Amino acid sequence: EPEVTQTPSHQVTQMGQEVILRCVPISNHLYFYWYRQILGQKVEFLVSFYNNEISEKSEIFDDQFSVERPDGSNFTLKIRSTKLEDSAMYFCASSRGTWVQPNNSPLHFGNGTRLTVT
């Protein structure tokens, strides 16, 4: 079964440094997402991406965050200047379609990148 893959599985960085989290969505999927989960808390939406542009973003996704699809396979999340509170598990997800269609396309999540900011 096709999978969403994320690298690295664990990233440790110092406060103020830039990090790039990488994701390879499922190949025939058109919609891409980043979610995050702070330890012990619920999964939170960050951003959705379609047709090479951001479709929607949350309040968390401020100017320090950016996303990019640099080629036909990768989807990246960049945090420009990390803060301690950015420490979390970051999940990439993809879907073939959107929720509003009948038999809506579920999100498939990658296994996450654990980001630790020290």
Add this chain to the structure above:
Amino acid sequence: RKEVEQDPGPFNVPEGATVAFNCTYSNSASQSFFWYRQDCRKEPKLLMSVYSSGNEDGRFTAQLNRASQYISLLIRDSKLSDSATYLCVVNRGADSWGKLQFGAGTQVVVTP
């Protein structure tokens, strides 16, 4: 009021027993509903979508009550492997297709 609320549990269930729990959502414009399961520190995995008519997938049955704005999940003949956190997931409506709201999860512990 939280957008998606769940009883955190834990629900301690003997193997073979039935367990059921609900989730309430606040946005009446929500159109899509899902149950995901999450094992400790792993990614959420889709368990099932929830349709208005209710739906069943093996030992799992999901129901949606739009009038009261809740969805439910019932697990029959519980297996040890059903031990996990079950996440209620709701979208915000047709204008917000990508932004899913996750509940904090209901923990289920199946015991031998």
